Amino acid sequence: MNNIQKRLTDRKNIIEAVIFDWAGTIVDFGSFAPTTIFVEAFQKEYAFEITLKEARVPMGLGKWDHIKAVGKLDSVNQRWVTQFGKSMDDADIDKIYQRFIPLQKVKVVDHATPILNAINVVNDLKKQGIKIGSCTGYPRAVMDILIPVAAKHGYVPDCIVATDDLKHGGRPAPFMVLKNVIDLGVSNVANCIKVDDSTPGITEGHNAGMWTVALLLSGNEAGLTYQQYQQADKKTLEQARQKARVVLAKSNPHYMIDTIDDLPSVLTEIEKRLEAGERP
Structure with missing residues (x-):
């Protein structure tokens, strides 16, 4: 048994799946x-x-x-x-x-470039045995164009659900993330995490009984371009962060972080809480 297999056995896949939004979360910094x-x-x-x-x-x-x-x-x-x-x-x-x-x-x-360290974060999750789901406010016709371009950048989720794939798919209803749960073969929604940059997306996760993580700086609410993010001083970033926090806090996410690059530490915390018997 190699080290990765041993780790998977030891952790017993407490976190089974992470379900990501697309624009402002994985691709398209600022959701433009x-x-x-x-x-x-x-x-x-x-x-x-x-x-x-x-x-x-x-x-x-x-x-x-x-x-x-x-x-x-x-x-x-x-x-x-x-x-x-x-x-x-x-x-x-x-x-x-x-x-x-x-x-x-x-x-x-034109807006399919992955955000920051997104591909490495996702691939590391896959190596840990965590399944990668996704859903979006985009219709299937748009996703059919975005999916292969994202794949060329290295982003290949295990499941993709578009907003018009289901009869009642629209957020904040939970059906798109629950479709991910079914298709990914997840045993317990409490072992899933929804990551999003919008309040309907966070509420969607809550309605499905999942942990929720809101992104403050890479998404819609801050509305920064990647160049603006890179060039911003600490004061400017904190103002953007607070602007997004005020809106996203209305959906009561379990965690709020700047970008997907900050996600691994949150997953470690959620895993500890699950091991202690906590549920979303």
């Missing part, structure tokens, strides 16, 4: 691929302007639901009524969504 395309889709379909800040508010939802949620923001609704004489309805959402999908399919490749 979906947000910038929402801005563009509103503009191209209706010559209607939304801000990047408004586009970020419902991040984590399925994209049709995301558009609907943006339309319900007071600031957006007021401008929409002024421009069109009524609030946004489902037909409007359908049109924007149909405009969004081809734009997103083109742009998602």
